[in-house]
Amino acid sequence: MNTGTARCLILACGNTLREDDGVGPFLASWAEERFSSAQGVRVLIQHQWAPELSAEIADAQTAIFLDCAVNASPGSVTLSPVEAATEIPRLFTHHLDAATLLALARDYYSALPSRALLLTIGAASLELREAFSETVKAALPAAQRTLEEAVLSLLETAGQRK
């Protein structure tokens, strides 16, 4: 596919109709605007992360995955490195996590981003609503700051790799 190599691939997952589940897509849209003048930043917003994204990931120099977390403290913003999974879930086809997607990129294309990060925001509520809970709303500035710094850092890594 003629998408070009991304220096930083931003991959968000979530449903904007399910309250805090939409925080990943929201942050990705924000980042798309924030880095609109930066070369090589590619943003992909999905309802679910599916296997075909492995090709985009394999092409990217660096990647950051954005998602809400249901098992984390509501409103908590967590940035962590993510590695390709070594244990593969037995039942999957439609929805994969970041580590499994990286493993698919590795196994299918023998390629991985030089750095990959996962940014999660703890969800307080996943009800049918096109707005965030007050807790997640309050966490958005911190999440945006963290995302901005992370993307700048990944772009630097990509620049160094050149």
Add this chain to the structure above:
Amino acid sequence: MSQTITIDPVTRLEGHGKITLYLDDQGNVENAQFHVTQVRGFEKFSEGRPFYEMPSLMARICGICPVSHLIASAKACEAIMSVRIPHTAAQLRRMLNLAQMVQSHALSFFYLSSPDLLLGLDSDPASRHLFGVVAAKPELGRAGVGLRRFGQHIIELLGKKRIHPGWVIPGGVTEPLEQAKRDEILAMLPEAYANIKLALDWYKQIADSFKPEADVFASFPSLFMGLINEDESVEFTDGALRLIDPRGGIVADGITANQFTEVIGEAVEPYSYTKFAYYKPLGYPEGSYRVGPLARLNIAQSMGTPLADIELKQFKQLALGPVQSSFHYHHARLIDILYGLEKIEQILTDPLILDKHVRATAGVNRLEGAGQAEAPRGTLHHHYKVDENGLITWANLVIATGQNNNAMNRGVLQAAKHYIKDGKFTEGILNRVEAVVRTFDPCLSCSTHALGQMPLAISLVSADGELVDQVIR
């Protein structure tokens, strides 16, 4: 003492399903039921909505085939408006529908079924998935990913989103095709052709090794139905319906969307939320029929594109008349993909494809309208009634999976009877029972309009109703 086997959930399907196998006193299979255990209700909650909202509402039924719902729904709305859409809009919709078919079939064949076909139905379930495929034949896995991306990228280029695009509206499409997008799609085609050629060549090499399965995977005479053009070539978006009998004789032909309910009825069974469609003159269940890739190839005399026509000729050599085993849905699906690529290329070279006139407008001119299209899994029918203000008063959807429902149940029974003896079974046997359902690639979310993801379960129940064993995935 008789027993029951339950497979719950059935894996590698679109939606939630369960299989129950009823055994007699000797432990042999007496009956089988494929249950669709989820319910949604789009027909009901669309009541009161303006008809022009219906395409985008109905597209939300499914994340795999939203385009088919968009198109069937828009056509039902256009029947209410009494408009004929511009040629370019019709061609663009056809391309969008074909792109969706390519990505959906790629998901079914490569993601859901190729682990069985490549690694074997008795292989270790712990590695019977995409990672197992890439370990054994990476180029096949990459071909699947490539074809899925191809279809999704076209949908994204035209509809701006890979899932639930909103570009198709009553009267046509919201905006014309830009030259840059046309050129981008044309540039993607060589890789897509190479991917489907690889898959077809490989499949034809291994298909014979599955003859024992092909003999019992829903292999029985039935009616077949699908859309067809006047020249008897395959059609996905326009055309009219044809029904053939098990010997290939035409039972009904030229059925328009408005005539659909004169010919097709729907029955219900207490064990499933999915309806059972049947050909009315034969009644239920005798009038049950199959739709989808196998049916499309069985009813057509040609694909209408050169490479797919060569493949169709070979496919038709599998049987003297219509190909009866549902195992061959896999093969038919690959030929559908090849046809889709060729047809997309033809559409993109239509001299009018960049024309700016892509929408017709009108208000409510009729109080009832129906539309039909071929979804990846088979014929899809939308039927609406509105009041004078254009608000929906009644809606009914007849989905491909409902039309295949009886054949899926018969197929599960046929395979279970063949493989399960004296109440004994292995994981590989249960996988075969599930694989029968997978050949149809049912979309359970579409068929019941249900919520949720994927899995299935098999239960073994004794003659006195006792649950003897259960496999839950």
